[in-house]
Amino acid sequence: MRLFLYQIAQTRSGDKANDSDVSLFAPNKKIYEFLKKNLTPDIVKSKLSSIVEGEVVRFEVPNLLALKFLLTDALGGGASGSLRSDNLGKSIGGIFSTLELDFPEEIVKDVKIRAA
Amino acid sequence: MSNRIKVGAGQGFYGDDPWFALQSAKYGNVDYMGFDSLAELTLAILEKARQKDPNKGYAADIITYAKLLLPFVKQNNLSLVTNAGGLNPPAAATAVARLANEIDFSELKIATITGDDIKGKIEKLRAAGLKFENLDTGEAMPEEILNNIIFANCYLGAAPVKEALDRGADIVVAGRVTDPALFAGPILSGMNWNVDNLDQVAFATLLGHLLECGGQITGGNFSGDWESVPSLERLGYPIAEIYEDISAIITKPEGTGGLVSSDTVKEQMLYEIHDPSNYIGPDCIVDITSAKLEDVGKNRVKITGVKGKKPPSTLKALFAYPDGYIAEGRILYGVPHALKKAKAMAEIMRKRLDILGIKPIAYEAEFIGGGALKRKEPNYEPEEILLRVAVKVSSKEQASQIAKLFPAYILNGPPGADFFGAPPKPRQAIGIWPALIDRELIERDVKVDVKTTKEILEG
Secondary structure (H helix, E strand, O other), X not given: OEEEHHHOOEEEEEEEOOXXXXXXXXXXXXXXXXXXXXXXXXXXXXXXXXXXXXXXXXXXXXXXXXXXXXXXXXXOOOOOOOXXXXXXXXXXXXXXXXXXXXXXXXXXXXXXXXXX | OXXXXXXXXEEOOOOOXXXXXXXXXXXXXXXXXXXXXXXXXXXXXXXXXXXXXXXXXXXXXXXXXXXXXXXXXXXXOOEEEEOOOOOOHHHHHHHHHHHHHHOOOOOOEEEEEEOOEOHHHHHHHHHOOOOOOOOOOOOOOOHHHHOOOOEEEEOEOOHHHHHHXXXXXXXXXXXXXXXXXXXHHHHHHHOOOOOOOHHHHHHHHHHHHHHOOHHHHOOOOOOOOHHHOOOHHHEOOOEEEEEOOOEEEEEOOOOOEOOOOHHHHHHHHOOOOOOOOOEEOOOOEEEHHHOEEXXXXXXXXXXXXXXXXXXXOEEEEEEEEEEEEEEEEEEEEEOOOHHHHHHHHHHHHHHHHHHOOOOOOEEEEEEEOOOOOOXXXXXXXXXXXXXXXXXXXXXXXXXXXXXXXXXOHHHHOOOOEEEOOOOOOOEEEEEEEEEEEEHHHHHOOOEEXXXXXXXXXXX
């Protein structure tokens, strides 16, 4: 089943100097494992290539069924000197969550799927 | 097990709305509240204010909050911790003392924490051999930056905040302490926990991190089922109930809107912390990867299982330096071809700057409504586009000159342009140079001073 990440997962993003970080939360363990397998730093970087100039580093947080992506050089210079409207990276999580993936039916059948 | 103390969030950032703090003071039955008033830009403004008047240099928010909350400090034994002292905590304490005096609260004890502001001892530190290598690049601080420091502050931790409260302070006025320390200090003091007990201090730090952004944990900025979060118009700010067995409940005041669930809490838990197994602070390194969240009731989430590791031998310092000025202009375009017109105007403005001999350090044209946040063009024709041009230049005069170029192009540019209000005032861009400094060099000058209103006003 083809879904946007925001239909089944939560995201939040913020800033630290010129980096942004994005957290992604899966609703259950199977989906967490699926996302872990499919959302490599390269895939995240290519989804956000117009925003992120530097590398993407991934952290796994299995106790919260979460993946965390550190996006380096992503805010046009950092909050106090950036020319961007989103100088704090608040919208990046939402943009990331418009990534589409093909989820196996059996792992999404029991979770609430939000409207596209 | 009965809960020992309740700690509430009062302010998430400079300019926050104090109505939310008032709800927690009135209906939250809190023992302590923490207030975050500082950002880099705020400190730069405070430094300018301090240069003009040595009695200034603190965040003005403290006056608003003190007026509202001093009656609760007097009647309910509420204690407040704030970083609004900015670059001048003693001056902020005097301002609070004057307000306390107006309500005959002479026994109020106000603590100040100083020693985070290291601008005055940069030379001394350099003489001791420090090069202030950039934390990200490793580069030694160049002379050009050294000679133009706007402000320089080290992040202090919860220890001095705890000390102030242990010594009986009702209000703690700090400068640059970490945001979590504004809450971890009260938790450690109120629970009689030890700053050297790594699991206690890590737990207090994580709770501080959960509380530091106000409504972001109680249903604000919630990416889950946000449409069903009740009554954001009367959102409740978070309250942590802390228990002796190193567990806590995150909740919010009775009767307020918003939502506390493991889904809202986990979003804040990982927010802006980078490596979740090594969340570095001055008091400890927190490992969040063992934390456990459990929904234990309506708007009640239990937290356990946080681990602490030894803190680093260094403290993080931020050195701010002038990095030019930013001018902005905005013009709104309608159909047909709104995006095309806005793009044409962005180019016209670039050429206009050429004619005037202005060479921008950076130039950014955003097409709001047309993919500005994604930084990608949409594949459809938008109904309207707000062109936003932001230009960074080296001088304030040039920035003012640029801002004045936009209004004329309502008539002189592509058709159907709408005046979208006067351009914002140019602002200074601040460069931030992060570096680590041996903590002993800083901590020996950290002072916690506790005085009554009377002592402050008569001193």
